[in-house]
Amino acid sequence: MFLQEIKCFLTLAECLNFTETANRLYISQPGVSKMISSLEEDLEVKLFTRSTRSVRLTRAGEHFLTIAKEFVRQCETLKAYHPKTNSSLSCTLTIGIADISENRRLVQIINNFIKSHPLCNLSLREYNPEELLREVDANVVDFGAIITYAIPPTGYEYYVYDPSPLMLVVPPTHRFADRKKVSISELKDENFLCVFRNSSRAVNRIQEICAKGNFRPKFVKETNSLSTVFMLIATGMGVGIHFLLHKDSCSYDLRFIDLDLGEGEEQELTDGAALIWNKNNPNPAIPHFLDCVYKFNELNPPNQRIDIAIP
Secondary structure: OOHHHHHHHHHHHHHOOHHHHHHHHOOOHHHHHHHHHHHHHHHOOOOEEEOOOOEEEOHHHHHHHHHHHHHHHHHHHHHHHOHHHOOOOOOEEEEEEEOOOOOHHHHHHHHHHHHHOOOOEEEEEEEOHHHHHHHHHOOOOOEEEEEHHHOOOOOOEEEEEEEOOEEEEEOOOOOOOOOOEEEHHHHOOOEEEEEOOOOOOHHHHHHHHHHOOOOOOEEEEEEOOHHHHHHHHHOOOOEEEEEHHHOOOOOOOOEEEEEEOOOOOOOOOOOEEEEEEOOOOOOOHHHHHHHHHHHHHHHOOOOOOOOOOOO
16 A cells, blocks of 8 residues: 555545545645555455445544544654655656656656655556547646657746657668768658657658758658558658667667758757646645756756666
């Protein structure tokens, strides 16, 4: 049992209303229901009787209420005895992951956050980009880890924690497979594959890059996920332009090749893997997690490789 579940139980026992409990704890109503159900499963008793009109403690719930209050009191005593934990958050933080399977930096950031705030109940969930944006809107997810091209131009706060250059991605049988660098102008006759343009700005960026080679890219297939795009590239259906950060996690035998934009022009690294959040989300853990992100990137510049090292 986690302390957060106990505190959720105490709050619900006090107000006997799931909506009010969710508001007090800065979590969603389904989140409250899930924690109470998990607690009941662990204890193997029903703590509340629920109906469409009311919520009441069962006899077992009334007995557990006394135990839970004493448990929390003892935890507070322990925190006072160990001053290092006094600043630790006692709430829930939910992070959603969308189409980013390469997360070395994020793993280390989360690890640092957990060490700093051991009482915070941190949850990780996986979504497609469209689902993630909806969950962030609804404050069901506090942070979303997402590629910047999937972020709408307005409505979200975001921070690029892992900027990455764009690379040409081809199968090993492609004529450019053994090249270290390819000029944009050499791609004018290629077929391009990408994620749906209605859910990503990647198409616009590819068009901007190809314009430097004086041609418009021919998109032969748009699909709903990056992993599917990589699968289609592996079949030889076309090529893609994608972030270098995806290379280590790509499960197909593909080649990531540097792009020459011409005239000595360098890519400006303002895109890549980002964290998004709803600026109206009241979760008190948000600024603390962001503080961990900023401090980590100060100590570990984004242009250096991160190796996972979790005890």
